Amino acid sequence: MSERTIRIGMLGCGTVGSAVVRMLAEHGDDIAVRTEVRLAVTRVAVRDVARERDVPLPRDAFTTDAASIVADPDVDLVLELLGGLDPAKDLILASFASGKPVVTANKEVLSIAGKELFDAADAVSRDIRFEAAVAGGIPLISPLKESLAGERVRRMLGIVNGTTNYVLTQMSEHGWTFEDALTEAQQLGFAEADPTADIDGFDAAAKCAILASIAFNTRVVASDVYREGIARITPQDIADAARLGYVVKLLAIAELEDGEVSARVHPAMIPDAHPLASVRDANNAVFIEGAKVGQLMFYGPGAGGDATATSVVGDLVHVARNLAFGGRAIGCTCVLDRPIRPMDATTGQYYLNLHVEDRPGVLAEIAEAFAHNGVSIERVWQEGFAEEATLVFITHRAQEGAFQKTVAELRDRSSVRAVASLLRVEGEE
Amino acid sequence: MSERTIRIGMLGCGTVGSAVVRMLAEHGDDIAVRTEVRLAVTRVAVRDVARERDVPLPRDAFTTDAASIVADPDVDLVLELLGGLDPAKDLILASFASGKPVVTANKEVLSIAGKELFDAADAVSRDIRFEAAVAGGIPLISPLKESLAGERVRRMLGIVNGTTNYVLTQMSEHGWTFEDALTEAQQLGFAEADPTADIDGFDAAAKCAILASIAFNTRVVASDVYREGIARITPQDIADAARLGYVVKLLAIAELEDGEVSARVHPAMIPDAHPLASVRDANNAVFIEGAKVGQLMFYGPGAGGDATATSVVGDLVHVARNLAFGGRAIGCTCVLDRPIRPMDATTGQYYLNLHVEDRPGVLAEIAEAFAHNGVSIERVWQEGFAEEATLVFITHRAQEGAFQKTVAELRDRSSVRAVASLLRVEGEE
Numbered sequence: 001m002s003e004r005t006i007r008i009g010m011l012g013c014g015t016v017g018s019a020v021v022r023m024l025a026e027h028g029d030d031i032a033v034r035t036e037v038r039l040a041v042t043r044v045a046v047r048d049v050a051r052e053r054d055v056p057l058p059r060d061a062f063t064t065d066a067a068s069i070v071a072d073p074d075v076d077l078v079l080e081l082l083g084g085l086d087p088a089k090d091l092i093l094a095s096f097a098s099g100k101p102v103v104t105a106n107k108e109v110l111s112i113a114g115k116e117l118f119d120a121a122d123a124v125s126r127d128i129r130f131e132a133a134v135a136g137g138i139p140l141i142s143p144l145k146e147s148l149a150g151e152r153v154r155r156m157l158g159i160v161n162g163t164t165n166y167v168l169t170q171m172s173e174h175g176w177t178f179e180d181a182l183t184e185a186q187q188l189g190f191a192e193a194d195p196t197a198d199i200d201g202f203d204a205a206a207k208c209a210i211l212a213s214i215a216f217n218t219r220v221v222a223s224d225v226y227r228e229g230i231a232r233i234t235p236q237d238i239a240d241a242a243r244l245g246y247v248v249k250l251l252a253i254a255e256l257e258d259g260e261v262s263a264r265v266h267p268a269m270i271p272d273a274h275p276l277a278s279v280r281d282a283n284n285a286v287f288i289e290g291a292k293v294g295q296l297m298f299y300g301p302g303a304g305g306d307a308t309a310t311s312v313v314g315d316l317v318h319v320a321r322n323l324a325f326g327g328r329a330i331g332c333t334c335v336l337d338r339p340i341r342p343m344d345a346t347t348g349q350y351y352l353n354l355h356v357e358d359r360p361g362v363l364a365e366i367a368e369a370f371a372h373n374g375v376s377i378e379r380v381w382q383e384g385f386a387e388e389a390t391l392v393f394i395t396h397r398a399q400e401g402a403f404q405k406t407v408a409e410l411r412d413r414s415s416v417r418a419v420a421s422l423l424r425v426e427g428e429e
Numbered sequence: 430m431s432e433r434t435i436r437i438g439m440l441g442c443g444t445v446g447s448a449v450v451r452m453l454a455e456h457g458d459d460i461a462v463r464t465e466v467r468l469a470v471t472r473v474a475v476r477d478v479a480r481e482r483d484v485p486l487p488r489d490a491f492t493t494d495a496a497s498i499v500a501d502p503d504v505d506l507v508l509e510l511l512g513g514l515d516p517a518k519d520l521i522l523a524s525f526a527s528g529k530p531v532v533t534a535n536k537e538v539l540s541i542a543g544k545e546l547f548d549a550a551d552a553v554s555r556d557i558r559f560e561a562a563v564a565g566g567i568p569l570i571s572p573l574k575e576s577l578a579g580e581r582v583r584r585m586l587g588i589v590n591g592t593t594n595y596v597l598t599q600m601s602e603h604g605w606t607f608e609d610a611l612t613e614a615q616q617l618g619f620a621e622a623d624p625t626a627d628i629d630g631f632d633a634a635a636k637c638a639i640l641a642s643i644a645f646n647t648r649v650v651a652s653d654v655y656r657e658g659i660a661r662i663t664p665q666d667i668a669d670a671a672r673l674g675y676v677v678k679l680l681a682i683a684e685l686e687d688g689e690v691s692a693r694v695h696p697a698m699i700p701d702a703h704p705l706a707s708v709r710d711a712n713n714a715v716f717i718e719g720a721k722v723g724q725l726m727f728y729g730p731g732a733g734g735d736a737t738a739t740s741v742v743g744d745l746v747h748v749a750r751n752l753a754f755g756g757r758a759i760g761c762t763c764v765l766d767r768p769i770r771p772m773d774a775t776t777g778q779y780y781l782n783l784h785v786e787d788r789p790g791v792l793a794e795i796a797e798a799f800a801h802n803g804v805s806i807e808r809v810w811q812e813g814f815a816e817e818a819t820l821v822f823i824t825h826r827a828q829e830g831a832f833q834k835t836v837a838e839l840r841d842r843s844s845v846r847a848v849a850s851l852l853r854v855e856g857e858e
Contacts, residue, residue: 035759146747148739149746149747217459290739295729298725299726300724307723321756326755327755328754
């Protein structure tokens with residue numbers, strides 16, 4: 001085969017888009033000789049054409065009219081890097097309508113309107129690929145969808161948000177408060193001025209929906225994902241976890257339980273020896289358990305222009321080769337319709353730290369509250385102070401609803417002065 | 430598209446082959462609905478047709494005549510699981526000659542005769558895929574070759590042999606000798622009765638050659654790979670490493686230095702905080718540094734029938750889809766002809782433990798030997814005993830040849846009683 005040139009229309013030219021253009025300029029010859037396709041970004045849609053950009057493209061490659069790029073017969077492939085639902089969704093649909101495959105890094109549109117996009121792609125037999133939408137530079141979607149095409153995934157635990165992992169790492173290593181760690185992350189550019197999407201778990205929930213959809217062959221959307229952020233995590237939580245041999249991480253979790261999908265994002269304690277425990281700073285990692293393969297982990301940078309561009313370019317090569325030489329990527333694999341398990345019905349382990357009155361009978365009273373809700377205790381210990389004691393529990397696997405009911409009952413007891421800390425525990429054998 | 434059946438002729442039916450057949454029986458419907466191909470193993474070549482096998486195939490699927498499978502017009506795809514150079518190489522070549530693509534898990538044939546195989550595949554435009562040849566169940570070849578198609582890899586550090594990692598883990602965690610740990614590994618089935626291929630690094634060297642070839646786009650064969658095994662590692666080495674914050678691992682290393690490829694397998698000390706340091710027991714992991722993406726790591730089971738079968742089935746799906754719907758996997762990417770850097774010319778850091786006479790002037794004498802060979806010392810400390818002292822050095826990055834010359838000179842000095850330990854140091858920033 002001889003080299004074929006594929007003309008790319010790029011929508012958006014921010015950090016990732018600029019990095020893609022620079023990478024193609026620097027590595028384009030390498031790519032052509034390895035893969036037999038030459039990737040040429042020929043048109044770029046931006047909001048402001050006049051703005052100076054550090055990209056090796058002529059000024060007349062830029063336009064404010066994204067729709068004209070999607071419709072352009074001289075564009076072979078659309079690269080969507082706008083982010084958000086609108087106008088990205090309509091532009092992707094218009095790309096398929098005009099017969100063009102799409103590469104996107106847009107987790108929002110995929111986690112909200114994924115079905116509509118995949119159906120449209122399938123209807124015209126065109127590829128849609130999105131490696132960069134989850135875990136930035138880490139090859140993850142392609143291994144999951146293709147390399148593991150024959151596997152049955154049981155569970156995924158992911159650190160998929162770099163900002164929160166950076167904040168938790170700083171809290172853990174320096175004993176900082178959440179607020180101080182967040183301020184530092186903002187100063188260093190690891191967190192946005194408005195950090196809500198990261199801190200409250202919205203970003204991770206979108207990625208969790210995408211991963212769960214692929215892992216379990218059923219459509220999971222962002223609003224299906226139970227979500228708790230990290231703003232309530234205290235230095236005391238982290239210190240307590242460390243004392244017990246755990247670290248606190250914000251996890252995106254997707255599990256298959258009795259044919260139902262549990263998808264959730266929340267902070268959790270994981271054992272020091274778990275492969276995810278050593279993922280520091282803004283790095284991401286996704287841990288996968290399969291029926292046959294056992295445990296896999298994929299680790300690397302979750303964000304950054306150059307790293308994310310690497311994933312985008314891998315997708316561009318794949319789609320471009322299919323255009324040039326025939327073939328099609330595996331399409332939508334959401335062929336089943338599995339129920340989403342409500343959070344109350346999921347099972348997990350829990351860590352609970354109670355401040356209680358230090359008098360005879362209190363432990364028995366509290367233990368009875370666990371018992372009549374069917375929550376079994378794995379470990380308990382008491383640390384007495386003057387007049388007040390701290391009781392620490394780690395439960396066996398229990399139903400979330402039963403555990404929350406137990407905690408609600410404990411809060412009402414006069415012997416319980418405070419629920420000092422409550423964290424889920426994940427990643428135990 | 431509607432489901433297409435692809436008929437697979439399997440050569441060999443050992444642990445991996447049986448696991449593939451069972452996996453297709455169990456997950457075949459899932460695979461068909463996700464990927465639109467049905468994978469049917471229709472013929473199997475074995476040495477002994479009469480032997481009982483735990484595979485759901487009719488007796489008449491088996492034959493001793495591998496060549497007849499390769500030539501069979503009713504076979505669409507050849508799965509080669511024989512291992513070794515002969516007759517695997519000729520059978521793979523015959524498959525291409527009869528127009529059939531090949532999936533193989535055979536690291537030996539790829540690391541010795543890779544060029545011949547890829548040239549033959551390219552000549553007839555047929556796929557050859559080999560995910561299972563390196564790091565068993567870990568998706569690695571496909572991410573490296575496809576997801577990172579646009580990247581420039583600078584360095585790879587891999588734990589790619591489960592047996593040696595198991596032995597080193599046991600030595601490290603229990604203080605055992607190499608011999609005791611190996612015996613236990615043999616009893617538990619983690620090491621062969623003849624463990625030479627693993628212990629002496631031959632297995633890792635074959636995998637290193639394959640990874641280096643893909644990473645640096647140049648053909649590296651097994652005999653290009655410098656190789657040292659783990660038989661000389663002592664409990665003292667491991668204890669010394671631990672005291673300094675390192676663990677000892679057998680690493681497969683592929684580096685690009687000034688356009689030259691260094692490919693080598695040897696034990697090395699890596700820092701506790703390095704992502705590879707926590708890879709325990711028979712697990713594998715490969716750490717990749719790229720120009721744009723930064724640091725990635727892929728972790729999982731390096732062996733085992735079911736885990737390896739997962740990789741094989743991923744390849745089968747890919748090749749079967751190309752047969753069914755058109756398209757071709759990226760072919761041979763060894764488009765350059767880079768020189769192999771001789772081991773003496775590579776650079777690295779070194780740990781050296783010397784027993785020396787405890788008298789004035791010895792340190793100066795020894796330091797002078799480093800100095801006149803151009804080896805710069807990063808850290809040194811002395812521990813005195815009665816009449817004998819231990820001197821421990823960690824060097825800055827230095828040329829291997831210069832360091833070895835230094836050590837040879839030190840051995841000749843009367844003040845040096847023994848070179849107690851010498852280990853390379855990898856994975857420092």
